[in-house]
Amino acid sequence: MAHTDGFDIVRLDETALDGALALSEEAGWNQAADDWRIFFRSGVVYGLREGDAIVATGAILPYAGFGWISMVLTTRAARGRGIGTAILKQATADLAELGCVPVLDATPAGERIYRPLGFLPVAPLWRWRGTSPGSGDVAAGIAQAGESDRDWIIARDAKAFGAPRADLVASLIERAPALALVMPAANGFVLARPGRAATSIGPVVADDEASAVALLEAALAIIDGPVLIDVPEGRTGIEALLTRHGFTKERPYLRMAHGRAEPFGSPDTLFAIAGPELG
Known part of the structure; x- marks a missing residue:
């Protein structure tokens, strides 16, 4: 799909479901296979492969006027290399190209990454x-x-x-x-x-x-x-x-939107x- 920050980020299809599910399970997240299918079928799932393994993912769900970014995950062994930020930049750029304001719900750790990239606070949850x-x-x-x-x-x-x-x-x-x-x-x-x-x-x-x-x-x-x-x-x-x-x-x-503070x-x-x- 793209070379972003030196990483070969590709679009994954539903054949990558098991690998994506393994990532969310490793992180302790609650998503089931049916949740991942929503992204494969209604959005875009990004991934980074190293060998046969998927070591990072991200996803977007484009809606009318805005789009959601989520499922930004990296295996423990691959963290700290900027892969998640690269996937986030790709997702943000793709949504902007579709005419959609990128929106996401950030953890406190994620918020520190998203603010310098232009995401503004919208509402706390x-x-x-x-x-x-x-x-x-x-x-x-x-x-x-x-x-x-x-x-x-x-x-x-x-x-x-x-x-x-x-x-x-x-x-x-x-x-x-x-x-x-x-x-x-x-x-x-x-x-x-x-x-x-x-x-x-x-x-x-x-x-x-x-x-x-x-x-x-x-x-x-x-x-x-x-x-x-x-x-x-x-x-x-x-x-x-x-x-x-x-x-x-x-x-x-914290719900955040790229360049927008209004809900x-x-x-x-x-x-x-x-x-x-x-x-």
């Missing part, structure tokens, strides 16, 4: 981790999404997120239909997906936080086991619910993101 007992009690007014709900969920997600991502939303519904819940009275929904080690909840979208709390409570009532959820800072109702259920803050993220979409209706890798 927190990763919460806990275990849900799965009580099975779902409040009135909340139901499992049916086929007739799919179009409005996709439209509502697009308004909150800032761009249509119909294939992604449809794949989340199909992967965990029992966890695709709707609250039509509040234009609200919650989606979730099984990961390698925990269920990831998100996005959670609703007109108001009380409705978002009810939707999240319903999802937790169904899930029995480890859970991850990424919440914009300042969602006090969501935070109180998670604290009540024994969840703890694991790490901060996309309608962040006041977004109470949990799909994940730092998906936006």
Whole structure:
């Protein structure tokens, strides 16, 4: 694909799935094979090979007006050589060529790399981790999404997120239909997906936080086991619910955009993101 900072970065196809999955597993990340397939099928996966091994990856998901950068991973043995930064530069350049503002969710360590490259802070987030007992009690007014709900969920997600991502939303519904819940009275929904080690909840979208709390409570009532959820800072109702259920803050993220500090979409209706890798 390109020689960036002296590295021969190539575009990977789905035959590289096992190698990519091995990288995210080595890093302790929660992505399952189906998560990687989203990038192979709807975006671009970059890689650096040394011999037969994939030693680094990165990915983009182009949307309308902006695009997501994620899955920037390097094996432990290959770290410290600037490979991840080279892949990030390639991803940023490719999105700019498509007319998309590059956006990402940065860890504190990543933030120090991204700021000098022109990424500006947009919004802080927190990763919460806990275990849900799965009580099975779902409040009135909340139901499992049916086929007739799919179009409005996709439209509502697009308004909150800032761009249509119909294939992604449809794949989340199909992967965990029992966890695709709707609250039509509040234009609200919650989606979730099984990961390698925990269920990831998100996005959670609703007109108001009380409705978002009810939707999240319903999802937790169904899930029995480890859970991850990424919440914009300042969602006090969501935070109180998670604290009540024994969840703890694991790490901060900072949403950043290249050359832009304004958020996309309608962040006041977004109470949990799909994940730092998906936006």
